[in-house]
Amino acid sequence: MRVAGQYFAAFCLRVPRDAGAGPRLGFTVPRAFGKAVVRNKVKRRLRETLRVRWRDLSPEWDIVLNPRRAALAASPEELRSEVDRLITRCGKQ
Numbered sequence: 001m002r003v004a005g006q007y008f009a010a011f012c013l014r015v016p017r018d019a020g021a022g023p024r025l026g027f028t029v030p031r032a033f034g035k036a037v038v039r040n041k042v043k044r045r046l047r048e049t050l051r052v053r054w055r056d057l058s059p060e061w062d063i064v065l066n067p068r069r070a071a072l073a074a075s076p077e078e079l080r081s082e083v084d085r086l087i088t089r090c091g092k093q
Contacts, residue, residue: 015062029043053083053084
């Protein structure tokens, strides 16, 4: 399932797992996005935003985020609302 928004595109895949395992998260940030400092900054911002809602995801989800440049200038509240939408959409499947 693909969830696209203003700040990132996310790909959600449901994979059966053992009860002890949790959801997995990955990032794809190409070099065209900017230098390593910029790429790492956007990953840190999104990782922190997702950390707050991590318990709301069931363990069978694999999520890959592809950030957009707009995520660098977004406020934490804007990122949080986008992540909330992602979790809601992935949870409906």
